[in-house]
Amino acid sequence: MKDVYILGIESSCDETSCSIVKNGREVLSNVINSQIAIHEQFGGVVPEIASRNHIQNISKVVEKALEDAKIGFQDIDAVACTYGPGLVGALLVGVSYAKALSYSLHKPLIGTNHIHGHIAANYISHPDLKPPFLCLVISGGHTHLVHIKDYTEFEILGKTRDDAIGEAFDKVARVIGLGYPGGPKVDKLAREGQPNIELPKTHFDNLDFSFSGIKTAVINLHHKNPDVNKADLCASFEKTVTDILVEHALTAAKGLNIKTIALAGGVSANSYIRNEFLKLEKQGYQIYYPEPVLCTDNAGMIASAGYYNYLNGQIADLNLNAIPNLPIQAIS
Numbered sequence: 001m002k003d004v005y006i007l008g009i010e011s012s013c014d015e016t017s018c019s020i021v022k023n024g025r026e027v028l029s030n031v032i033n034s035q036i037a038i039h040e041q042f043g044g045v046v047p048e049i050a051s052r053n054h055i056q057n058i059s060k061v062v063e064k065a066l067e068d069a070k071i072g073f074q075d076i077d078a079v080a081c082t083y084g085p086g087l088v089g090a091l092l093v094g095v096s097y098a099k100a101l102s103y104s105l106h107k108p109l110i111g112t113n114h115i116h117g118h119i120a121a122n123y124i125s126h127p128d129l130k131p132p133f134l135c136l137v138i139s140g141g142h143t144h145l146v147h148i149k150d151y152t153e154f155e156i157l158g159k160t161r162d163d164a165i166g167e168a169f170d171k172v173a174r175v176i177g178l179g180y181p182g183g184p185k186v187d188k189l190a191r192e193g194q195p196n197i198e199l200p201k202t203h204f205d206n207l208d209f210s211f212s213g214i215k216t217a218v219i220n221l222h223h224k225n226p227d228v229n230k231a232d233l234c235a236s237f238e239k240t241v242t243d244i245l246v247e248h249a250l251t252a253a254k255g256l257n258i259k260t261i262a263l264a265g266g267v268s269a270n271s272y273i274r275n276e277f278l279k280l281e282k283q284g285y286q287i288y289y290p291e292p293v294l295c296t297d298n299a300g301m302i303a304s305a306g307y308y309n310y311l312n313g314q315i316a317d318l319n320l321n322a323i324p325n326l327p328i329q330a331i332s
């Protein structure tokens with residue numbers, strides 16, 4: 001079969017990114033312009049500022065991606081862009097740019113779901129990984145336990161009923177004064193502490209998650225006792241949320257008789273979570289997670305997911321719009 005080159009664009013939150021991916025798995029370039037330093041002073045992403053920066057950055061990021069991949073616009077087979085979920089103003093920049101590119105180059109346009117992208121990051125890091133498998137998508141905006149039945153067929157087995165796990169990491173970090181984004185900072189400090197503080201776990205009669213209770217418990221504990229050891233608090237928080245993730249993943253894996261579990265999304269860069277899942281290999285499970293740069297938002301994962309949409313004939317037209325709350329199953 002002829003090689004397929006997808007140009008992917010990601011702009012759903014605070015990263016402007018463009019990537020060229022060959023045959024869904026081989027990254028020729030992945031340019032990521034992160035706005036973290038700009039939003040840090042506000043303690044979180046400011047949507048209007050994010051949109052404005054995407055507009056300023058996108059042309060340069062796309063040009064650099066082509067340059068790094070040593071190819072030209074004409075070598076591309078299709079243009080894939082994230083059209084949801086995410087911040088509407090931020091998404092619109094990538095969607096509009098991708099539409100203009102697709103129209104002017106006479107190349108197909110592929111709308112890509114950001115969550116499918118996070119899952120597909122594993123295809124790049126692990127050329128041997130094929131569906132079916134289970135994937136825990138754990139990021140700043142999402143916490144989903146998904147059954148990947150096929151490259152473009154997804155079933156949600158459980159999701160958060162309140163905060164996303166990354167939101168909880170970020171909030172805990174902010175309250176104890178670690179700054180934004182908190183996940184990597186909690187990860188680092190937790191390595192110096194012991195998980196010796198009891199924190200609440202919320203259970204439902206299905207595989208849904210809830211992280212608002214534990215987040216509030218950490219905040220209350222810190223306010224009542226500002227001298228509490230921060231490293232122990234981080235270690236205890238990490239252990240409690242990880243126990244829940246492992247429990248839910250194992251219940252789903254046993255129920256479906258699936259032995260392959262992948263992690264995806266920004267929080268899957270967490271070293272404790274990775275190690276706890278790796279321990280399951282002793283029980284015969286195969287554990288996958290993307291390399292750190294592919295865990296957080298990037299266009300490589302969007303081009304990879306876009307490739308499988310392309311093979312499946314899921315081509316969008318110029319009516320493609322940004323959908324901030326796009327559900328996981330949605331196809332363009």
Ligand code: KG4
Pocket residue numbers: 013138139140141142165166167169170181182183184187265266267268269270271295296297
């Ligand atoms: O996937 P992502 O870049 O954005 C969304 O699609 O939401 O994820 C960002 C989230 C943030 O909440 C950040 O704190 C968290 O991922 N994160 C981590 C780590 N690295 C990033 N959380 C825990 N441990 C880490 N090492």
Ligand code: ZN
Pocket residue numbers: 114118139140265266296297
């Ligand atoms: Zn993301």
